[in-house]
Amino acid sequence: MSVIVSLAGVCAFALLTGGLVFADRISDAQWLFALGVAWLLMLVATRISLPTRIPTFNRTLIRTSLVIATVFIVISAQLVRIQIVASDATYNRTTVAPDGEIMGNPRLATSELSIQRGEIRDRNGDLIAGTEQQGEIYVRAWPDPSTAYVAGYYSPLLYGSAGLEATWNAELTGDSGNDPLERVINNLLNRPQQGADLRLTLDSSLQQEAMNLLGDSTGAVVVMDVDTGGVHVFASNPNFDPNQIFTPDRTANERATGYWESLVENPDAPLLPRANLGLFTPGSTFKTVTAAIGIELGVIEPDDVYEDSGQITIDGRVLVENNRPDETRDLWTVREGIAWSLNVVFAQIGLDIGTEDYWRLGEDLGFGQQIPFDLPVAESQLANNRGALDRDNALADTAFGQGEILVSPLFMCMLTSMYVNDGAMMQPYLVSQVVDEHGNVTQSIRPQVWRSPISSQTASEVEELMIGAVNNGSVARAQVEGYVVGGKTGTAETGDGSAHSWFIGFIGMDEPRYAVAVVLEGGSGGPASAVTIGRDILYSTITSPDSGN
Amino acid sequence: MRTFYRPTLRLTEFYLLLPPALLAIVGMLMIFLVPTGQVAWAWSDIWVSLAFAGAVLGMGLTFGIRGFRGDQVILPLTATLAIIGLLMIQRLHPDLTALNARYSTLAQRQLLFLMVGLAVLWLTVMLAGPLGVMNWLKRYKYTWLLVSLALQAATFVIGTGPPGSGAKLWITVGPIQVQPSEIVKITLVIFLAGYLEDKRELLGSSWRIGRVSLPPIPYLIPMGLMWAASLLTLVVLNDLGAALLFFAVFLTMLYLASGKPVYVIVGLVTFALACFGAWRAFSRVEVRVQNWLNPWQDPFVSGYQPIQSDYALSSGGILGTGFAQGNPWYIPAVETDYIFSAIGEELGLLGTLAVLAMFFLLTVRGFTVAMRAQDGFVQLLAVGLTSIVAFQTIIIVGGVVRIIPLTGITLPFISYGGSSLLSNFALIGLLLHISSLPKRV
Numbered sequence: 001m002s003v004i005v006s007l008a009g010v011c012a013f014a015l016l017t018g019g020l021v022f023a024d025r026i027s028d029a030q031w032l033f034a035l036g037v038a039w040l041l042m043l044v045a046t047r048i049s050l051p052t053r054i055p056t057f058n059r060t061l062i063r064t065s066l067v068i069a070t071v072f073i074v075i076s077a078q079l080v081r082i083q084i085v086a087s088d089a090t091y092n093r094t095t096v097a098p099d100g101e102i103m104g105n106p107r108l109a110t111s112e113l114s115i116q117r118g119e120i121r122d123r124n125g126d127l128i129a130g131t132e133q134q135g136e137i138y139v140r141a142w143p144d145p146s147t148a149y150v151a152g153y154y155s156p157l158l159y160g161s162a163g164l165e166a167t168w169n170a171e172l173t174g175d176s177g178n179d180p181l182e183r184v185i186n187n188l189l190n191r192p193q194q195g196a197d198l199r200l201t202l203d204s205s206l207q208q209e210a211m212n213l214l215g216d217s218t219g220a221v222v223v224m225d226v227d228t229g230g231v232h233v234f235a236s237n238p239n240f241d242p243n244q245i246f247t248p249d250r251t252a253n254e255r256a257t258g259y260w261e262s263l264v265e266n267p268d269a270p271l272l273p274r275a276n277l278g279l280f281t282p283g284s285t286f287k288t289v290t291a292a293i294g295i296e297l298g299v300i301e302p303d304d305v306y307e308d309s310g311q312i313t314i315d316g317r318v319l320v321e322n323n324r325p326d327e328t329r330d331l332w333t334v335r336e337g338i339a340w341s342l343n344v345v346f347a348q349i350g351l352d353i354g355t356e357d358y359w360r361l362g363e364d365l366g367f368g369q370q371i372p373f374d375l376p377v378a379e380s381q382l383a384n385n386r387g388a389l390d391r392d393n394a395l396a397d398t399a400f401g402q403g404e405i406l407v408s409p410l411f412m413c414m415l416t417s418m419y420v421n422d423g424a425m426m427q428p429y430l431v432s433q434v435v436d437e438h439g440n441v442t443q444s445i446r447p448q449v450w451r452s453p454i455s456s457q458t459a460s461e462v463e464e465l466m467i468g469a470v471n472n473g474s475v476a477r478a479q480v481e482g483y484v485v486g487g488k489t490g491t492a493e494t495g496d497g498s499a500h501s502w503f504i505g506f507i508g509m510d511e512p513r514y515a516v517a518v519v520l521e522g523g524s525g526g527p528a529s530a531v532t533i534g535r536d537i538l539y540s541t542i543t544s545p546d547s548g549n
Numbered sequence: 550m551r552t553f554y555r556p557t558l559r560l561t562e563f564y565l566l567l568p569p570a571l572l573a574i575v576g577m578l579m580i581f582l583v584p585t586g587q588v589a590w591a592w593s594d595i596w597v598s599l600a601f602a603g604a605v606l607g608m609g610l611t612f613g614i615r616g617f618r619g620d621q622v623i624l625p626l627t628a629t630l631a632i633i634g635l636l637m638i639q640r641l642h643p644d645l646t647a648l649n650a651r652y653s654t655l656a657q658r659q660l661l662f663l664m665v666g667l668a669v670l671w672l673t674v675m676l677a678g679p680l681g682v683m684n685w686l687k688r689y690k691y692t693w694l695l696v697s698l699a700l701q702a703a704t705f706v707i708g709t710g711p712p713g714s715g716a717k718l719w720i721t722v723g724p725i726q727v728q729p730s731e732i733v734k735i736t737l738v739i740f741l742a743g744y745l746e747d748k749r750e751l752l753g754s755s756w757r758i759g760r761v762s763l764p765p766i767p768y769l770i771p772m773g774l775m776w777a778a779s780l781l782t783l784v785v786l787n788d789l790g791a792a793l794l795f796f797a798v799f800l801t802m803l804y805l806a807s808g809k810p811v812y813v814i815v816g817l818v819t820f821a822l823a824c825f826g827a828w829r830a831f832s833r834v835e836v837r838v839q840n841w842l843n844p845w846q847d848p849f850v851s852g853y854q855p856i857q858s859d860y861a862l863s864s865g866g867i868l869g870t871g872f873a874q875g876n877p878w879y880i881p882a883v884e885t886d887y888i889f890s891a892i893g894e895e896l897g898l899l900g901t902l903a904v905l906a907m908f909f910l911l912t913v914r915g916f917t918v919a920m921r922a923q924d925g926f927v928q929l930l931a932v933g934l935t936s937i938v939a940f941q942t943i944i945i946v947g948g949v950v951r952i953i954p955l956t957g958i959t960l961p962f963i964s965y966g967g968s969s970l971l972s973n974f975a976l977i978g979l980l981l982h983i984s985s986l987p988k989r990v
Contacts, residue, residue, distance in 0.1 A: 032952070057920070057928065061920055068936075071943050072909050074952060075943070075947055078951070079905075082950060083866060083867070084867060103856065107860060110876060
């Protein structure tokens with residue numbers, strides 16, 4: 001009997017401990033059931049034998065106390081669950097009624113908004129996101145519409161957060177990025193929490209210019225420092241105004257909910273920043289990738305000659321060439337293939353490389369890989385799956401930039417930077433420094449090589465090909481007097497008959513310093529305007545007073 | 550009897566009363582200073598605390614002068630719980646007043662109730678001996694039963710409750726609103742103690758019909774009536790809290806008087822079946838059960854209160870936000886049913902566990918008083934009174950943390966409410982008096 005009693009006690013204790021340790025894996029109902037079972041076991045455990053010399057009344061009373069004690073233990077276990085182990089989930093639990101009314105913890109307003117959230121500033125110190133004290137809370141504001149959406153949105157009472165506001169939340173709220181000891185002391189003394197500031201590589205004035213150049217067009221512009229991977233321009237159109245998503249008062253949220261719904265219902269998806277989350281067919285800009293793969297593998301050299309007599313038949317399908325500058329010439333070099341964007345030449349190069357090597361080098365270049373960045377980046381792909389490239393037609397299409405390839409503008413800019421950075425692909429970044437409330441830099445981001453898929457020899461040959469396309473080819477519009485400029489345009493046919501216009505390029509005094517990727521979505525401006533935008537923003541970047549760093 | 554009046558120092562009690570007295574002063578200063586963020590204070594800010602500290606310390610002193618030789622731990626425990634409650638109400642007062650003007654006198658009224666309650670406790674202890682209270686409580690046991698039934702019947706006829714609840718909880722007499730169940734819980738215990746003591750032998754025996762042994766049926770009829778009365782409290786008055794409390798206390802006393810767990814088991818099973826029936830029959834009970842199991846099914850209406858309570862408890866963590874630094878006033882009825890959640894938010898898990906521990910200590914202390922008592926009636930009375938405090942705590946806190954459905958009863962000594970404070974202090978007064986009676990060796 002005493003064995004059973006002790007065993008029941010031990011089991012009850014084990015059950016409660018287990019239930020509390022694995023609280024995040026069990027539902028409320030399962031926990032309540034475990035609690036009930038543990039209570040029954042504890043009741044069994046109260047049947048301990050009491051000395052018979054104690055009067056019956058007293059023994060009965062001792063048992064009653066033990067039973068009452070079991071109930072207090074059950075209540076205490078439940079309190080530990082609610083107040084400690086499951087407290088985060090309970091604290092943040094939110095539900096939305098069918099009519100749009102939101103039930104959420106009203107403390108989120110007073111706790112999140114009582115933090116003086118850190119500021120976000122651009123490379124010149126211009127304010128991108130800041131806070132303003134209003135009574136007991138801090139109101140978040142993004143003064144510059146051209147950079148606001150890069151910071152993301154921050155709406156703790158309604159829609160949570162996105163962008164840098166989300167990925168750097170711990171630093172912005174002061175949960176990290178400042179002196180840990182000071183943080184603990186502030187917390188203990190209930191002092192208002194102060195967030196750390198972010199310093200970006202972004203240049204507000206260049207960003208503003210990119211927005212002006214984009215105008216009403218749908219698309220994206222990314223400009224990157226080729227040596228570091230620091231992003232100077234990160235423009236997307238259409239975008240959103242985070243000031244209208246933020247609300248300091250749960251009860252007065254009509255403006256925010258109305259604006260949010262208009263964003264969600266907009267078919268152009270303004271909430272989706274195209275520069276990092278947009279995926280597009282790259283068109284002829286992708287010929288640079290095919291060239292890089294071919295040269296790296298030793299399959300081609302810039303002066304190798306291919307036949308292009310206006311068309312080629314692959315697997316019975318006729319591919320027509322429209323890009324030859326001289327329709328009487330049938331032999332063209334790879335260099336001329338890039339300069340004049342000859343599809344027939346690149347279809348043959350693709351076939352010469354072969355599916356296996358093409359796919360392998362593609363993975364080395366970062367296709368199908370998660371790009372480490374301050375914001376989430378959509379994964380670029382060569383094809384939906386490797387098997388899709390087994391057909392010669394598909395491989396040929398891919399080689400000149402059609403087929404199932406999808407790339408993000410950020411990734412195209414990274415590839416372009418790699419060609420002029422001796423084959424080293426830099427990890428892109430927007431946040432360069434974290435600064436605590438006393439102005440001390442607590443974290444400095446150092447440029448890092450993400451991967452080195454091609455040799456510096458290959459890289460400089462592709463760089464030459466792109467310079468050639470500007471000097472003696474179809475990208476002459478990109479030329480800027482007095483600078484080294486290279487580039488490649490692209491027109492990507494999409495399923496619905498419209499076409500995306502692309503430009504990738506770079507600029508420098510003697511050595512290329514900045515790379516750009518521009519995409520204009522189907523129908524919104526021709527290839528000429530993509531080149532113009534790319535050229536103008538590159539020129540502004542190289543001549544901006546801050547270009548020294 | 551001369552030795553009875555010889556003064557005594559009661560040093561243990563004095564030392565144990567110092568923490569609640571200091572808590573009163575420190576806590577009140579926190580409440581006043583935290584919102585302003587300043588350290589400037591005036592004596593007028595803490596006169597309430599000084600009055601409380603003076604009252605409890607003075608009470609201990611007069612007990613000593615009077616030669617009172619009862620328990621020295623019960624009063625400090627009660628005082629600590631009471632001051633936590635008073636501080637919480639003082640702290641909620643400005644927030645609740647900002648919410649609704651009807652709360653504008655909340656803190657003053659609670660202070661008045663508390664002071665009157667302490668006076669009731671003091672008078673009970675000082676006068677119970679000379680008046681021979683135990684004798685007439687025992688002798689007029691059926692009168693107490695009649696008083697109980699009459700009060701419940703009156704509640705049924707002229708009682709009112711919170712708008713829309715369908716419950717009948719209060720009787721209004723002029724400007725005063727009384728909650729009869731708070732009185733009934735004590736008169737009922739007095740009756741049960743007298744009745745069970747009379748029939749103790751018989752209840753412990755059994756009838757034999759052939760080979761089957763049965764409980765002594767005629768003596769169980771009043772027990773059946775008690776069972777029915779509890780259920781009627783539930784169904785007719787819709788006062789689940791009081792019904793549960795009456796029944797739990799009754800079963801405990803029956804168990805203690807008879808020594809037979811079978812009564813408890815039969816009682817529990819039949820009561821559970823009846824409650825199950827009520828759940829199926831009455832939609833309002835069904836809503837209550839749904840709120841218990843998943844308040845998120847209806848987060849804006851019936852589930853609103855438990856969800857707000859969960860938010861408050863979860864924001865407390867281990868140490869709590871600190872007095873006057875949380876936002877427990879989001880919970881409807883935070884000053885009564887949900888005051889435990891307010892403690893959880895501002896004093897954290899340490900605070901809630903400390904409060905629970907104090908209630909458990911009080912229970913154990915009360916049971917110890919019962920064990921030491923000589924007379925059977927007094928023993929049962931002490932058990933009954935103590936289990937009122939224990940079960941009332943379990944029922945309301947269990948409801949707040951949702952291990953059982955929520956029932957609207959008060960957390961003893963802590964929740965806002967005059968009837969509750971007064972009756973609970975009277976209860977403690979009786980318990981203290983019992984502890985001073987001649988003891989078993």
